[in-house]
Amino acid sequence: MRHSLSDYLKKMQERDADQPEFHQAVAEVLDSLWPFLEETPQYFENGIIDRLIEPERTVIFRVPWVDDDGEVRVNRGYRVQMNSAIGPYKGGLRFHPSVDLGVLKFLAFEQVFKNALTTLPLGGAKGGADFDPKGRSDGEVMRFCQAFMTELTRHIGEDLDVPAGDIGVGPREIGYLYGQYRRMTNGNTSALTGKGQSYGGSLLRTEATGYGVVYFTREMLNTRGAGIEGQRVAVSGSGNVAQHAVCKLLQLGAIVVSMSDSNGTLHCPQGLSSDQWQAVVDLKKGSRGSLEELGHIEGAEFLPGCSPWQLECDIAMPCATQNELDEDDARGLLDNGCQCVVEGANMPSSNGAISLFREARILFGPGKAANAGGVAVSGLEMSQNAMHLRWNEKEIDDRLQDIMQCIHQACVQSGKQDEDYIDYVKGANLAGFTKVAQAMLAQGVI
Numbered sequence: 001m002r003h004s005l006s007d008y009l010k011k012m013q014e015r016d017a018d019q020p021e022f023h024q025a026v027a028e029v030l031d032s033l034w035p036f037l038e039e040t041p042q043y044f045e046n047g048i049i050d051r052l053i054e055p056e057r058t059v060i061f062r063v064p065w066v067d068d069d070g071e072v073r074v075n076r077g078y079r080v081q082m083n084s085a086i087g088p089y090k091g092g093l094r095f096h097p098s099v100d101l102g103v104l105k106f107l108a109f110e111q112v113f114k115n116a117l118t119t120l121p122l123g124g125a126k127g128g129a130d131f132d133p134k135g136r137s138d139g140e141v142m143r144f145c146q147a148f149m150t151e152l153t154r155h156i157g158e159d160l161d162v163p164a165g166d167i168g169v170g171p172r173e174i175g176y177l178y179g180q181y182r183r184m185t186n187g188n189t190s191a192l193t194g195k196g197q198s199y200g201g202s203l204l205r206t207e208a209t210g211y212g213v214v215y216f217t218r219e220m221l222n223t224r225g226a227g228i229e230g231q232r233v234a235v236s237g238s239g240n241v242a243q244h245a246v247c248k249l250l251q252l253g254a255i256v257v258s259m260s261d262s263n264g265t266l267h268c269p270q271g272l273s274s275d276q277w278q279a280v281v282d283l284k285k286g287s288r289g290s291l292e293e294l295g296h297i298e299g300a301e302f303l304p305g306c307s308p309w310q311l312e313c314d315i316a317m318p319c320a321t322q323n324e325l326d327e328d329d330a331r332g333l334l335d336n337g338c339q340c341v342v343e344g345a346n347m348p349s350s351n352g353a354i355s356l357f358r359e360a361r362i363l364f365g366p367g368k369a370a371n372a373g374g375v376a377v378s379g380l381e382m383s384q385n386a387m388h389l390r391w392n393e394k395e396i397d398d399r400l401q402d403i404m405q406c407i408h409q410a411c412v413q414s415g416k417q418d419e420d421y422i423d424y425v426k427g428a429n430l431a432g433f434t435k436v437a438q439a440m441l442a443q444g445v446i
Helices: 005-015 020-039 041-044 046-054 100-118 138-155 171-185 208-222 240-251 275-286 325-337 350-362 373-387 393-415 424-443
Strands: 057-066 072-083 091-094 125-130 161-163 231-236 253-260 264-267 303-304 313-317 340-343 363-365 416-418
Touching: 005 020, 005 363, 020 046, 020 100, 020 171, 020 350, 020 424, 041 046, 041 303, 046 100, 046 424, 057 138, 072 091, 072 100, 072 138, 072 161, 072 303, 091 100, 091 171, 091 373, 100 125, 100 393, 125 138, 125 161, 138 171, 138 350, 161 373, 208 240, 208 313, 208 340, 208 363, 208 393, 240 253, 240 264, 303 363, 325 350, 350 363, 363 424, 373 393, 393 416
Parallel strands: 091 125, 091 161, 231 253, 231 313, 313 340, 340 363
Antiparallel strands: 057 072, 072 125, 253 264, 264 303
């Protein structure tokens, strides 16, 4: 049955009233797709949109574990298996107090389109728990991961669902999760990616998302005859994605003017040096302290409680978390001459901010396209595991660059408006949707 876009979104919001992040993600996609959908009735007639926004399966389970004081704790675990039309479910696990069903449904929905854009045969999923590993001992994290995986093992597998890491799930957590999966299944498979290199992991998996964001940015700039060298780039975040995006930017000659964390922004007006970048990496991997501790470094200042979006820059890269860049931030960036915004995080820009960027006709790379490098190399890790091979760093980096170029080409093909403007939001959504929708049509109503 057909509806107007506003009626359709209203119906969805009434059904899942407590899931604002999911509503936002669906609205962003459907807003750009709706004119195409109205011209192509087969998608409505076959219920493709209704089936796309409803997970194929949602698993919610308790995770009981024992802390170092001997106290029994209980957290809530999730796995949202959104769509498997083009391949096994693929998507990360997030351990963070903010995790709930709405957040994971938004992430899984975005993952479906992102994975389709990579050209790899991967469906979309997301999972995690409302557990916070920060401040927990290795023993506590191990016991939690073992309890979590004891249940999750029932629902994943190399041809069914292949989780990876995300916020709060790094090398330590992946190791404990995979160890328990091996214990439960009595085998070594590619049912988990992001593994350590000593037990089946891929080179460049840690760096892949950040590197991929920069490679996608390079492709976008090329459409306007520009390059990365000499560009002033404001980066938010200081976690894995931000760290490796900054690393690649510095290698390519960019001037990185900021990184940030929950306490504020480290501002380097003349550009972050390699030594300063290393200091950030050491701080976050060691004590996981605040960037405020680095505010005394020559050439840097710490701006407490501030985001990077009021700084002068040519390129903005939000790499922290969802909804970190709102309409006021977008106006600040545009007023300061920013000509390119590329999302390293998942849905870091509000829909209002995205509308302003599109109206201004600047280069805007949505996360589902720009930050797909991580899942792309996860797919390459699965391939290496299946073939019992190990590719070297250059082979993987070459494949990563090829994949990001293919994603960019797909966005251009579906989003080119005229000789001067490419709507990457429309391009990414349309390219990802048509691939998944055609597979769903071919397989019938399931």
